[in-house]
Amino acid sequence: MMILYVLRRLVAGLVLAVLVTMITFALLSTSFDDVASSIVGSGATPDLVEAQKAQLGLDRPLFTQYLDWLSHAVRGDLGLSYFTSEPVRSAIAARLGVTLSIVLAALLVTVVISVVLGVLAATRGGAVDRIAQGVSMTGYLVPNLLIAIALVYVLAIELHWLPATGYTPLSEDPVRWVTTITIPVVALMMSGVASLTAQIRGAMIGELRRDYVRTLRTRGIPTRSIVLRHALRGAAGPALTVLSLEFIQMLGGALIIEQVFALPGFGQYAFNASLQGDIPIIMGISLFGVLLVVGVNLVVDLVNGWLNPKARILS
Template identity: 70%
Template structure:
């Protein structure tokens, strides 16, 4: 197992290097624009050359990238070209805000999806049709539209929840819950569509297998068969979809945070891209890649623990 984890981490590091190298090369043509934005339209050629030298943009691209990589390996992603703040500190601070929304949304999505999927597969009939209707509705309406509707209903009309802003959990737990209620709801409605369908499908397949019929002939209760045996075996494919949902929710946070004026990781990535803030964009890129690798590795390990047949280490 340890060898498998180390091999996956090594592959992840190589992938992160390749992705950041490609990102840096794609950003290279924008270096002149960054300098122009910093100095303004009336900048003299001497001022442009001086700022390029200060930022290191006058060096060969490979030298610039290797210098960045050496600092990044030590946890130093440089400072923002526009705010002057350390990129690593800002990312960690903003990421905490985003995770407080995404983790809650993911947890609620898992609970609702598992309950609906299991009920639909084990009972069928009207319950199954209602579950499929919920999944279809979640797929039809994008998170952006859901967020706008929820804001209008709960913040504008009913005035029971704030329309914008974020309150840290450490300051006021109740206000924190109120501030993330609508963003979480928007992510959950979109998230349960795919996960519920996956749980329903895999549970139906499991309940049709021979071992389930054998367990039932031995007098084991339906509840025990469904929850202790079928659900555990069906968890593997659902976990894979769950990892995709986590990454999708992180991407959806970019839109959600913009709507609700939340200073999170998605908003920081969006702002950095608009400004051409090279150190911030590089920091966001490597952090996102490592996060995806970590999530996929965690899913593989949990899947192997739940289902010995799926172990690959």
């Protein structure tokens, strides 16, 4: 049953990827003339533009062009950049590692802080609860970009503790890698901590009021065991759903963060390709983005099914 469920989700994900890339290609088709003009240069004439479109195959029927791209994409060939002739697949893979290193680090820190704050706020209340709600309110109200600018000013310009821009790969220098991603990670995780802390706090309060918790207490089960082994497991399902949404939001937020900190990542690559109208790159990024989101949601659903068999049955 689980295998059938996974296969259904994979098929649905592939259908979604086809639909998204098809719509993206249809929208890009309105800019074929502009793309050809950009490649030819400032001295482009209508004849040169048409010749460039013919060379790129942009003069063919739209559906034929899309099927040609899709047939190559299925084989792992996403084409070459119109402007640099760089293979799109290898370029995206190289830059995706930079973005994922930031996003996954931000996600990990978000989970740790949110679980600690949410559980303590639900179980102890008082000052801890007010601190948790204050953190959530700050994350909701203050934009990530403003947080990033403030951190750069304080930690990089004034105190000189961390670099303001740039990126060092983990394989070259682990310590330098940590210093280069610290400010981007903190800026990226604030809204996630706000959402996830509030979700865990509310879910834990609800779990601790349920009948099975009272039964466990009457049997003399330690409070720590009840909270960590039972209530937290019950509250994890909704929190995982929020976490998957935060992952997607962080990928989008990386577009801005990478521009601010001059990071050679997926977001900056997508931004530059969009400005140039580099169609193979935009199509490749759309495909990678959809598959990444589908994969994350599938993993979250499987973990939810493991934590709560009822969720698997309802799915």
